[in-house]
Amino acid sequence: MTSQTFTAEGTVDVGLRIITFNGLRINLASGLVQGGGAAVLELLRIASTTGEVETADDADLTAAWERSAVAITLALGEHSATVFGPNHPGSFRDDSAPYLWLHGSSSAVIALVIAAGAGTHTFTITLDDGVTGTTVTANAGADKSVASGGTVRLDGSATVQNAEGATTYAWRRVSGSGGSLDDATAQRPTFTAPALARGAADRPIVFELVATNNDVSSAGDQVTITVTAPALAAPVLSGTSGDASARLTWTAVTGATGYQRRHKRTSSSSWGSWASAGSNRVQTYGSLVNGVSYDFQVRATSAAQQGPPSNTLTLTPEEAVPDTPAAPDVDVVYDDVTVSWTEVARDSGGYDIQRRTGASGAWATIASDVDGSSYVDRNRPPGTYYYRIRAGNGGGNSGYSVASDAAVATAPPPTTVVADAGSDKTVASGGTVRLDGSATVANGEGATTYAWRRVSGSGGVLNETDPQRPTYHAPTLQPGSDDLTIVYELKATNNGVTSAGDRVTITVTAPPPPTTVVADAGADKTVGSRGTVRLDGSATVQNAQGATTWAWRRVSGSGGSLDDSTAQRPTFTAPALEAGGANRAIVFELVATNNGVSSAGDRVTVTVQAPRSLASAADAGAIVDLFKVTLEDGSVEQYTTGPVDGGSVRYGGQTYAPLPITLDGARFVSTGAAGRPTLRVSNLGTATEPRDWHGATIERTRTLARYLDGAAEADSDRHFAVESWVVDRLASQRRDEVVWQLSSPLDVEIAMIPGRQVLRDVCGWAYRRRVGGQWVNPPAETGCPYRGTRPDGGPFWDAEDESTNDPAKDKCSLRLSGCQLRFGENGELPFGGFAGVARYRR
Numbered sequence: 001m002t003s004q005t006f007t008a009e010g011t012v013d014v015g016l017r018i019i020t021f022n023g024l025r026i027n028l029a030s031g032l033v034q035g036g037g038a039a040v041l042e043l044l045r046i047a048s049t050t051g052e053v054e055t056a057d058d059a060d061l062t063a064a065w066e067r068s069a070v071a072i073t074l075a076l077g078e079h080s081a082t083v084f085g086p087n088h089p090g091s092f093r094d095d096s097a098p099y100l101w102l103h104g105s106s107s108a109v110i111a112l113v114i115a116a117g118a119g120t121h122t123f124t125i126t127l128d129d130g131v132t133g134t135t136v137t138a139n140a141g142a143d144k145s146v147a148s149g150g151t152v153r154l155d156g157s158a159t160v161q162n163a164e165g166a167t168t169y170a171w172r173r174v175s176g177s178g179g180s181l182d183d184a185t186a187q188r189p190t191f192t193a194p195a196l197a198r199g200a201a202d203r204p205i206v207f208e209l210v211a212t213n214n215d216v217s218s219a220g221d222q223v224t225i226t227v228t229a230p231a232l233a234a235p236v237l238s239g240t241s242g243d244a245s246a247r248l249t250w251t252a253v254t255g256a257t258g259y260q261r262r263h264k265r266t267s268s269s270s271w272g273s274w275a276s277a278g279s280n281r282v283q284t285y286g287s288l289v290n291g292v293s294y295d296f297q298v299r300a301t302s303a304a305q306q307g308p309p310s311n312t313l314t315l316t317p318e319e320a321v322p323d324t325p326a327a328p329d330v331d332v333v334y335d336d337v338t339v340s341w342t343e344v345a346r347d348s349g350g351y352d353i354q355r356r357t358g359a360s361g362a363w364a365t366i367a368s369d370v371d372g373s374s375y376v377d378r379n380r381p382p383g384t385y386y387y388r389i390r391a392g393n394g395g396g397n398s399g400y401s402v403a404s405d406a407a408v409a410t411a412p413p414p415t416t417v418v419a420d421a422g423s424d425k426t427v428a429s430g431g432t433v434r435l436d437g438s439a440t441v442a443n444g445e446g447a448t449t450y451a452w453r454r455v456s457g458s459g460g461v462l463n464e465t466d467p468q469r470p471t472y473h474a475p476t477l478q479p480g481s482d483d484l485t486i487v488y489e490l491k492a493t494n495n496g497v498t499s500a501g502d503r504v505t506i507t508v509t510a511p512p513p514p515t516t517v518v519a520d521a522g523a524d525k526t527v528g529s530r531g532t533v534r535l536d537g538s539a540t541v542q543n544a545q546g547a548t549t550w551a552w553r554r555v556s557g558s559g560g561s562l563d564d565s566t567a568q569r570p571t572f573t574a575p576a577l578e579a580g581g582a583n584r585a586i587v588f589e590l591v592a593t594n595n596g597v598s599s600a601g602d603r604v605t606v607t608v609q610a611p612r613s614l615a616s617a618a619d620a621g622a623i624v625d626l627f628k629v630t631l632e633d634g635s636v637e638q639y640t641t642g643p644v645d646g647g648s649v650r651y652g653g654q655t656y657a658p659l660p661i662t663l664d665g666a667r668f669v670s671t672g673a674a675g676r677p678t679l680r681v682s683n684l685g686t687a688t689e690p691r692d693w694h695g696a697t698i699e700r701t702r703t704l705a706r707y708l709d710g711a712a713e714a715d716s717d718r719h720f721a722v723e724s725w726v727v728d729r730l731a732s733q734r735r736d737e738v739v740w741q742l743s744s745p746l747d748v749e750i751a752m753i754p755g756r757q758v759l760r761d762v763c764g765w766a767y768r769r770r771v772g773g774q775w776v777n778p779p780a781e782t783g784c785p786y787r788g789t790r791p792d793g794g795p796f797w798d799a800e801d802e803s804t805n806d807p808a809k810d811k812c813s814l815r816l817s818g819c820q821l822r823f824g825e826n827g828e829l830p831f832g833g834f835a836g837v838a839r840y841r842r
Contacts (some may be wrong), residue, residue, distance in 0.1 A: 038183045089387040136161040136215040140171075140209040141225035146464035147228055148196040154207060154223060156187050159247045161213040163680050165336035168840060174222060176205030196229035199255030201304035203227045232256055232300045232307030235281075243316040244290050248298065250310060256300035261476045266293035266314055274299070290319030291348050320390040322346040327402040330387060334412035339387045339404065340374040349393035351375075354400065363388070380409035415444030415497040421452075421504035429477040429511050435504060436470050437490050444495030451493070455503060457486035473505055480513030515544035515597040521552075523592040526788035528713050529577040529611050530826070535604060537568050537590045544595035551593070555603060557586030561827040565789050576826035584608045611713060612645040621706045625663070626648065626656050631692075650709040651701070652716035663700055663742075666723060678731055679740045693740060698725045763819065765832035767812040784812065785830055797821050 137157035146152040156169050171184045178194025196203060205227065206597040208220040232253055239248035248261065251535050261277040263285065264270060277283045277298055288294060293316045300307035328341040339353060350369035354376065356362060367375055369392065377387075387404045390397055398458040423438035435452065442448045459475035477484060486508065489501040504643040522536035537550055559575025577584060586608065589601040626649075640649050640656035649656050660682035679698060703719035705711070725742040733737040766778035768786070775793055777783065788794050796810035797803055804810070812818045819829045 022482050025383075027760075038549075040536040064284040081768070134162065134214040136167070136213050136216050136218040138209045138211040138218035138221040140207065140221040143224040143226070144191075145226045145228060146191070146193045149193055151190055151192050152208075152225060153188050153190050153370070154181075154225075156209045156211065158208070159187075159211045159218070161211065161216075161218075170210045170212070171207050172210075174206040174208050176203060178203065179205060179225075179227070181207070183679055186475070191225060193225070193346065196227060197255060198230040199232045199257070199300075199302035199305045199307075200229040202229055207502040218756050229304070230255075232302060232305050233309045235259070235298055235310045237298050237310040237313045239296065239297065239313055239315060241317045243320050244260040244286065244288045246285045246288060246294065246315045246317060248285070248296055248313065250281050250298050252281060253307060253446050254301035255302055255305075256307070257302045258300075259298055260299045260301055260306070263294050263296045263298065266295050271295075271297070283727035288317045289348075290317045291318065317809075319346070319348065319393050319395040321396040322349070322398045324399040325351070325389055325391055325401045328387055328389050328404045330404045330407040332407050332409060335378070335380045335382070335409050337377040337380055337385060337387075337407045337409060338374060339377060339389070341401070341603040343373050343387055344391050344398070346391060346393045351389050351391055352397070353377075353387060353389050356403075359385055359386070359406075360398065361386075382410050384408050405568055415495040417442040417444070417448070417492050417497050418492045419490045419499040419502040421488065421502040424505040424507070425472075426507045426509060427472070427474045430474060432471050432473050433506065434471050435462075435488060435490075435506075436808035437492065440468075440490070440492045440499070442492060442494035442497075442499075444497060446495055448492050448494040451491045452488050453491075455487040455489050457484060457506075459484060460486060460506075460508065460618045462488065469500065474506075477508060477510035479511040481510040483510055501691050507731055512545070513543060515542065515595040517542040517544075517548070517592050517594050517597050517599035519590045519592040521588065521602040524605045524607070525572075526607045526609060527572070527574045528609050528715060530574055530715055530717055532571055532573050533606060534569050534571050535562075535588060535590075535606075537592065540568075540590070540592045540599070542592065542594040543600075544597070546595055548592050548594040551591045552588050553591075554789065555587040555589045557584060557606075559584065559826055560586060561823050561824050563590070563787065572606055573828055574606070574608040575824055577608060579611040580608040583610055601686055604717065621704045624651075624703055624705050624708065625661075625662055626651055626701040626703065627659075627663075629693060629702070630697040630699075632695045651703065651707075653709065663698075663723075663725075666700075666725075676728075677725065677742045679725075679727070679742055681735055681738050681740070683734070683738050693727045694730065696727045698727060698742060700725075760834055761815050762834075763812070763814045763816075765830070768810075770808050770810065786812075 073110050108533075129785065133357075137160040138567070139156060139160065141155035141158060144152045144154070156171075159167065159169075161167055169185055169187050171181060171186075171189060173181075175604070179426040182190045182192070191205075191207075195341075204224070205225045206222055207225070208222045210220050211218045215533050232255055235250040235253050237248060237250045239246055241247075250259070253259075258279065259277040259281065260274040261283050262272050262274050264272055281355065283298070285296075293314055295316065296313045297309040297311075299309050305653050310393055325341050325344050325345045328339050331338040331340070331703050350371045351367075352365060352368060353375050354363040354366065355366045366377060377385075385407045388400045388402065390400045392398070397448055418441045420437060420439035420441070422439065425433045425435070427433035437450050437452075440448065440450070449469075452462060452464065452470055454462070461473045462470050463473065464470040472486070472488075475484065484507070486506040487503055488506070489503045491501050492499045518541045520537060520539035520541065522539060525533045525535070527533040535552065537552075540548065540550075542548055548568075550568050551657045552562060552567075552570060555560075561573050563571045563573070572586075572588075574586075575584070584607070587603055588606065589603045591601050592599045625641050627639045627640070631637070638654060638656045639659040639661055641658070641661060648658060660680075662680045663677055664680065665677035675761070681693075700723045702723075706713045707715045707718045709716070725744065728741045728743040730738070731741040763784075765784040768775050768777045775787075777787070788796075793807060793810075794805075795803065796805065796807055797808045797813075797818065799811040801813045801815070801821060812822075814833075816829070816831055819831045820827075823829050
């Protein structure tokens with residue numbers, strides 16, 4: 001018994017909210033609340049001024065009871081009460097309706113509202129636990145198994161209920177057909193199973209039990225009854241054996257839809273797998289081994305069952321007597337006769353061999369049950385012998401063959417043995433090598449023995465597990481030490497005769513010494529402005545085998561370019577320096593790598609000499625005219641007016657012979673007719689007929705004598721623009737001079753220019769790209785040759801000619817400026833476009 005008191009001041013409404021299950025009634029006159037099932041009570045305070053609903057301050061006013069009747073006494077005093085509920089939403093304040101019933105399986109909520117006037121008011125709620133509510137839990141018992149047509153008792157005696165009075169039982173079939181229950185209302189009814197066919201599948205039947213007490217029913221509980229079908233019977237097996245075969249038959253089995261069979265050798269403890277057998281109850285086995293006993297079994301099958309095995313039947317196939325072999329062949333080596341024959345078909349047994357001496361001697365058996373197709377009859381005294389054979393097996397023996405040809409045995413020669421220790425060997429330090437005495441020659445009978453001995457050298461071990469071809473285990477030598485020489489001698493013995501010794505030499509090679517590499521970048525170099533010079537790393541020293549790789553890098557100084565930073569002897573093209581300016585020192589470093597070992601860097605200084613300044617135009621020196629004449633037959637002649645001494649000159653690696661030759665009237669205009677110069681050539685010292693230069697192409701290159709090959713400032717790139725003319729006609733001829741009329745190649749060929757679209761400062765070459773962290777270079781004939789000067793392919797510039805350290809951003813701007821960044825402002829530029837564009841009219 002629990003009482004809770006609630007005190008309220010002022011004008012308030014007090015509510016009692018009840019949540020309940022399975023029925024509730026309220027006596028409005030006395031305030032008694034009764035009901036069953038679970039209930040949750042909550043006391044509320046309702047402020048009359050705001051209408052807000054508040055829970056009581058005392059949390060203990062909320063309580064719950066499960067499976068209990070609850071009696072609640074509410075002391076109302078003189079206050080009025082109104083009940084609101086889902087069934088009766090109106091007011092209950094008269095004695096004609098003293099109770100409010102809430103009934104059902106769902107929860108319901110009602111509110112009991114007490115209107116109180118002004119002042120202090122006390123309300124008391126008393127809770128009284130009643131009798132525990134009824135609960136029932138059905139138990140249909142354990143699952144059952146019953147034979148076809150049999151009976152089994154179901155058992156609900158384990159059902160649990162906590163109320164007084166009788167409990168009723170209700171059984172019902174949930175699944176499965178056949179059979180019957182004697183009393184569906186009994187606590188322990190009897191089930192009679194249906195009759196199933198032999199070989200049929202077992203049948204599960206499910207029943208459910210619901211128990212009821214004091215009007216309370218349990219949830220259903222199920223039990224499964226498995227009705228087992230009669231099993232298939234075992235057939236009776238019989239059969240007969242034949243030649244490498246067996247034939248089985250067996251009795252029919254009721255309910256069988258098929259049969260299976262298996263077999264094994266009687267000597268084996270393991271059966272083979274079950275396999276489908278003949279539906280006519282006959283099974284033939286072939287490919288059995290004659291003379292071997294086999295065990296056989298069969299069993300009946302249906303869609304649902306596999307019957308037990310039949311009796312075990314043991315059969316032994318019978319082998320047929322083999323055919324008579326053909327006459328054997330004989331092969332005689334001195335006193336040994338080898339008898340060979342063609343085998344006949346059989347599964348077991350062997351061959352009997354007989355021999356007779358002379359054409360009329362008696363036959364005598366010399367070997368029985370020989371397996372194979374040959375036999376050696378050894379140590380025959382000199383004489384003539386004949387042989388015959390027969391085949392046998394479990395079925396018996398064949399007849400003897402026809403006699404062989406005569407075999408004439410003679411006395412063997414004396415035994416000779418010649419040892420051969422094999423060719424000399426080479427083995428690495430710590431390795432193994434096999435010596436080989438298999439070429440030893442012995443003409444005696446019986447086994448040949450081999451004896452190896454060390455003659456010279458130490459270290460290592462000879463393993464003679466195979467005495468004919470023993471294995472030598474070499475010692476471990478220090479790197480860089482001398483090779484080791486070991487000599488072994490072989491003697492062979494056969495039939496008591498020992499050979500002379502034969503020797504073999506084993507060379508054990510020491511590991512190479514550790515790799516050392518010393519780079520040598522060569523002597524310092526001096527080169528003129530825009531000239532070329534070859535760096536030389538050929539004096540680099542390394543003591544290992546294999547290729548040496550080279551890596552040149554610029555340490556200091558700018559300008560110019562190196563054609564291949566990975567070459568042993570790359571070519572450096574010097575930058576162009578201002579005349580009269582300072583010389584420029586450019587330092588390169590070489591690192592050489594061999595066998596994974598890299599050298600320290602060695603440096604070489606290239607001094608680029610600036611051209612000397614000229615005080616006046618006269619200081620430039622003499623101008624030299626160089627003429628290249630390309631005749632119509634393709635032959636080329638080269639001449640020069642020459643310096644003062646009139647000798648031959650060389651320029652750009654080409655030789656120009658001295659010849660009085662002058663070009664007059666050469667002029668270039670943008671409007672009007674083009675100039676038509678003349679070429680005067682001396683005819684002295686030539687044949688009566690002048691040179692036939694008609695149609696030849698004349699190219700004139702004008703340079704300063706100071707830039708000719710061999711001069712201090714030799715530079716094949718320093719010259720005026722090359723002029724090109726075509727010999728149009730013979731203008732005049734004298735005994736000492738020939739004058740040719742020249743014209744522009746455009747006048748002769750009527751060419752139209754340009755022959756392609758011309759875009760200023762746009763390179764058309766393909767540029768390398770980065771794929772998967774690797775460089776992919778374009779074809780050499782259509783691509784830019786830039787590969788960088790560092791091992792990583794750098795330095796790099798992006799498409800806006802901005803410097804970057806990210807190889808992925810390396811992209812050429814396709815402008816002349818991008819070419820100058822990569823190959824030097826004054827370097828040789830492989831620019832694939834036009835640096836400038838102008839229009840010429842004629």
